[in-house]
Amino acid sequence: MSRNLLLLTLAIVVVAAFSLLKTMTPKVTVPIAPPPAPPSPAFAAYWPLHKTELSYYRLNQAQDGAIHKGQATLAFTSDTTSLEKSGSFPAFLTNLSRTFRVGRNDYSLLTSVSTPINNPSFPRSLQVVSTEQSWTGQRVIQLIRQDGGYQISTDSTGAINKGYTVDDAVLEDEIWSQIRVDPAKLPVGKVTLLSGSLTAQLRRRRLMPMLAQTSLTDYEGVLYPGEYLQAYTIRYPTNDRTLTIVFERLFPHRIMGWEEIYQSRDNLLTTRAVLQKTVQTDFQQSDPSVDSTLYRAPFK
Numbered sequence: 001m002s003r004n005l006l007l008l009t010l011a012i013v014v015v016a017a018f019s020l021l022k023t024m025t026p027k028v029t030v031p032i033a034p035p036p037a038p039p040s041p042a043f044a045a046y047w048p049l050h051k052t053e054l055s056y057y058r059l060n061q062a063q064d065g066a067i068h069k070g071q072a073t074l075a076f077t078s079d080t081t082s083l084e085k086s087g088s089f090p091a092f093l094t095n096l097s098r099t100f101r102v103g104r105n106d107y108s109l110l111t112s113v114s115t116p117i118n119n120p121s122f123p124r125s126l127q128v129v130s131t132e133q134s135w136t137g138q139r140v141i142q143l144i145r146q147d148g149g150y151q152i153s154t155d156s157t158g159a160i161n162k163g164y165t166v167d168d169a170v171l172e173d174e175i176w177s178q179i180r181v182d183p184a185k186l187p188v189g190k191v192t193l194l195s196g197s198l199t200a201q202l203r204r205r206r207l208m209p210m211l212a213q214t215s216l217t218d219y220e221g222v223l224y225p226g227e228y229l230q231a232y233t234i235r236y237p238t239n240d241r242t243l244t245i246v247f248e249r250l251f252p253h254r255i256m257g258w259e260e261i262y263q264s265r266d267n268l269l270t271t272r273a274v275l276q277k278t279v280q281t282d283f284q285q286s287d288p289s290v291d292s293t294l295y296r297a298p299f300k
Contacts, residue, residue: 011193032148037118039090043181046252047078050282057257057273061100063202064263070100070107072273074255076180081114081126085189090117091126092177095217096198108133111198116176130197142199143171150194152207171211172196172243179232179247179255186232188216195239199260205239212236219246224256226274254278 011130057072063110075095082088094289098109111130116122128143153163193212200207219229228249241262260271
């Protein structure tokens with residue numbers, strides 16, 4: 001598969017993910033709560049309805065005991081979502097994709113998240129879908145918000161999987177959106193988190209809430225571009241994994257990169273992504289089959 005065809009496929013998958021998230025139905029009782037807080041003038045100006053920001057990252061991905069070069073794409077879209085009897089309300093749609101090769105095996109990973117914006121009635125993400133595709137088949141994990149927690153279902157090629165429920169917890173997968181909306185509201189200290197769904201798939205770990213130690217500090221390294229950067233770090237003592245996301249302290253809080261440290265086979269390895277390029281578009285008006293430059297990688 002050529003690089004351009006791969007990127008076009010990725011664009012189609014992203015659009016399909018938006019559609020899938022909109023058709024999934026969380027089982028949530030609509031509480032009586034204050035209406036969503038209006039966005040700040042700066043936020044409203046930068047994130048008009050249907051605005052999409054695409055950021056491309058140079059990726060070094062840990063898998064099967066080694067580091068593999070690849071590409072990551074992080075897409076944020078301002079949109080609306082709705083639940084029965086609740087009407088529509090603003091939401092962030094987040095898509096994080098990664099592509100890399102392990103030997104002759106091409107990996108394509110995608111996590112899609114729908115998160116209400118500043119909504120007291122729905123403070124947690126409503127849906128998450130993560131997919132892993134390779135020559136061995138496809139794996140899918142899906143989280144649906146329900147009263148008191150999440151319904152989790154998994155599906156993989158050639159396997160029968162049963163769903164299960166977990167108690168309420170902050171999702172690692174929604175941290176990316178919270179950084180863009182208001183990093184001052186990131187949970188700090190000891191927090192019960194549901195770890196990243198995609199990394200759980202790659203490590204073949206059951207997705208369960210676990211205690212984490214989180215911190216928000218100024219970034220003092222030189223690996224990521226930009227000035228006045230901050231670093232949000234999540235450490236899972238019982239999961240032997242650390243995630244650090246580096247982003248701009250000033251609005252619009254672009255994510256400049258991230259790194260994950262965990263055991264892959266017998267090696268302690270670091271996955272790292274570094275920002276290369278950011279573009280903006282209106283996802284409802286753009287046609288990925290025509291506007292190929294939008295989805296073109298900024299590096300070879």
